Amino acid sequence: MSTPSNAPDSTSSATSPKLDLGSHASNPAGPAGKHPAPPCTLVIFGAGGDLTKRLLMPALYNLTVDGLLDAQMKIIGVNHGEGETSAWRDELSAALQQFAADKASTFHTSKLDEKAWGSLAQRLEYMAGEFESDDTYANLKQKLANTPGGNVVFYLAVTSRFFKPIVEHLGKAGLLKEGDDGAGFRRVVIEKPFGTDLASARDLNAHILSYAKEEQIYRIDHFLGKDTVQSILAVRFANALFEPVWRREYIDCVQITASETIGVEGRGKFYEQTGAFRDMLPNHLFQLLGMVAMEPPNSFDAEAVRDKKADIFDAIQPLKADDVVFGQYGKGPAGQGYREEPDVASDSQTETYAAARVFIENWRWAGVPFYLRTGKRLAARRTEISVQLKAVPFRLFRDTPVDALTPNVLTLRIDPTHGTSFDFNVKAPGPVMQMGAVQSSFNYGDFFDEQPNVGYETLLYDCMLGDETLFQRADSIETSWAAVEDVLHPKGSPLPVHGYPAGSAGPAEADALLAQNGHTWRPLSKDADAKK
Known part of the structure; x- marks a missing residue:
């Protein structure tokens, strides 16, 4: 839950329309006092899924409008099946345009801002890969070799059965190793369900924490956004x-x-x-x-x-x-x-x-x-x-x-x-x-x-900042199931x-x-x- 700095914000936009799937906005100006998150690469596993289209991409669009994404930020979408970056961009553009048209009565525009979408779209890159294949992570490692600042956020927008294998493959490929001097963060965002009962939650926690540190795991609950x-x-x-x-x-x-x-x-x-x-x-x-x-x-x-x-x-x-x-x-x-x-x-x-x-x-x-x-x-x-x-x-x-x-x-x-x-x-x-x-x-x-908000803007922004306030810890997950x-x-x-x-x-x-x-x-x- 990021708190604003006292410095003025020169990056927010007062003209670009943002997507709002429920709130009623009259002023699209960005939040005062906030600055772009550190440069990083966001890797989305499940790039072709409903979560990516309905929530992650609208949230990233709104962060773009607010000027809260660093100019060097990149987004790599990993998904089953062959595909081209241009086709993925077109698919996401069509989905965002449809959301804007469907929700025209609940926010101030029915069209995307082409400049804002263009800024976001040019950051997108599609990568075909099976989530349980070693080759996927070898290819990904090559793509991340020159990532800005060495910072990477891995977002698991996939069904829960892939949580363990993806984190395991990331760990074995060395993709979760952070710099000894603290530079170059590596973070993993995991959606619910985080287990289906106490035993499965403990098992999942034990498995992922054998490849990553607790402070690298961001268990997301969109209610808190x-x-x-x-x-x-x-x-x-x-x-x-x-x-x-x-x-x-x-x-x-x-x-x-x-x-x-x-x-x-x-x-x-x-x-x-x-x-x-x-x-x-x-x-x-x-x-x-x-x-x-x-x-x-x-x-x-x-x-x-x-x-x-x-x-x-x-x-x-x-x-x-x-x-x-x-x-x-x-x-x-x-x-x-x-x-x-x-x-x-x-x-x-x-x-x-x-x-x-x-x-x-x-x-x-x-x-x-x-x-x-x-x-x-x-x-x-x-x-x-x-x-x-x-x-x-x-x-x-x-x-x-x-x-x-x-x-x-x-x-x-x-x-x-x-x-x-x-x-x-x-x-x-x-x-x-x-x-x-x-x-x-x-x-x-x-x-x-009220700022247009799909519920993921703050969570994505806080993850890039390293603020874990709105994310769940392993102990809280397990005591809740208990x-x-x-x-x-x-x-x-x-x-x-x-x-x-x-x-x-x-x-x-x-x-x-x-x-x-x-x-x-x-x-x-x-x-x-x-x-x-």
């Missing part, structure tokens, strides 16, 4: 209003939601093997939990922040079957059921919804339930964190025409709207002491020119999968989970979205 996620720490630690009450004495519960209205979108094979719980809980939602629950670090230094998050993951009580609810969407107002999706078994027991009750055993959070939920085909698309404060004594209001006071809730809205809101009580107008529930809210777009081990590998029968109609708020059993502690989910509906 969102400005609104990074701002959680600012909201907590830069405001005297919040931190004093951010503890068990004042907070009743915390809810973390990542809901989607879409289904599996043609990814039936992947989802059948993974499910909502593995896909979202031990990584994305735990990362949000870590940001909300961590102790204040002494600085924003990468290890200071990651140490505090690691302490939280280590303090999570292992989840039991009674703490988790699985669901699967069936036919409903939003469309067909999961079992009717392509590549899904007609009797599938794969969960498309998961809710969990999590407890953190430390002095700050003991006894406070954290409720996590995620799912497909739900009533609204939303990623948000709601912090509900404890109720005040009701005796003072017993003679007023109100049965209960609305709880005070601070909500941090991450996607698709960006901002915060606070629910509290006031006196309604009139001669009688009658309470009314109100909401005060703030939207980023009302105060800031916390859910009993759910993934139950000693008794597998957890039941409850049905819910497509377009609803999820299974009723998830409501019952919260009711055990006297809580209810925050509303998940389009009406609630409209009020925001």
Whole structure:
């Protein structure tokens, strides 16, 4: 999580359009105070894949517009099958143009800036190679012989089965060896899933760390690339209003939601093997939990922040079957059921919804339930964190025409709207002491020119800078999987999968989970979205 220098930035562009796959930008100017990353070569394994086209290349384009890529930077795309650099460039150009056209209503342009794209395109070079062939790495070593500064970032935009062999081949070919004097960094970016349970995560960590040092491995979670996620720490630690009450004495519960209205979108094979719980809980939602629950670090230094998050993951009580609810969407107002999706078994027991009750055993959070939920085909698309404060004594209001006071809730809205809101009580107008529930809210777009962002710009930039704040360490990965081990590998029968109609708020059993502690989910509906 890079922090700006005090020097002025003469490299950012105020005219070139940037790609935004969701935010609403009105000012394309680059971030003030930032300077180009060090010169390096970015090697993308999986150059022809969806991740490269949809996220990496748009992010690199936006970094180009901002002037944050060094003039000497090169990009080598490695992929199966023969191909030409010119054809790869044309393919990426067409994909970026299509994104611009499709998203014209959510950012200020429907066309790429030819100068910016030309600057990026001329850096691109395609290299055909099998990921498990020694020849690929011998050829790559030749291409990297004269790389600027000796700096290389290897990005594994491939399926997880290639993580181990690619790192192994890089290590054996000497491509991960760094200069003895500290010059010439070599870094490896690995996408999730980083393992599928505790045993596989440990095995993967052990394997890659036998060829590279921990500080060379950048385990990426795109959730942490969102400005609104990074701002959680600012909201907590830069405001005297919040931190004093951010503890068990004042907070009743915390809810973390990542809901989607879409289904599996043609990814039936992947989802059948993974499910909502593995896909979202031990990584994305735990990362949000870590940001909300961590102790204040002494600085924003990468290890200071990651140490505090690691302490939280280590303090999570292992989840039991009674703490988790699985669901699967069936036919409903939003469309067909999961079992009717392509590549899904007609009797599938794969969960498309998961809710969990999590407890953190430390002095700050003991006894406070954290409720996590995620799912497909739900009533609204939303990623948000709601912090509900404890109720005040009701005796003072017993003679007023109100049965209960609305709880005070601070909500941090991450996607698709960006901002915060606070629910509290006031006196309604009139001669009688009658309470009314109100909401005060703030939207980023009302105060800031939100920068177009696909979620990978900051992560790529920080990796090139060597800032590991937003990347996961081996110990945190393993403690996260350890916390859910009993759910993934139950000693008794597998957890039941409850049905819910497509377009609803999820299974009723998830409501019952919260009711055990006297809580209810925050509303998940389009009406609630409209009020925001």
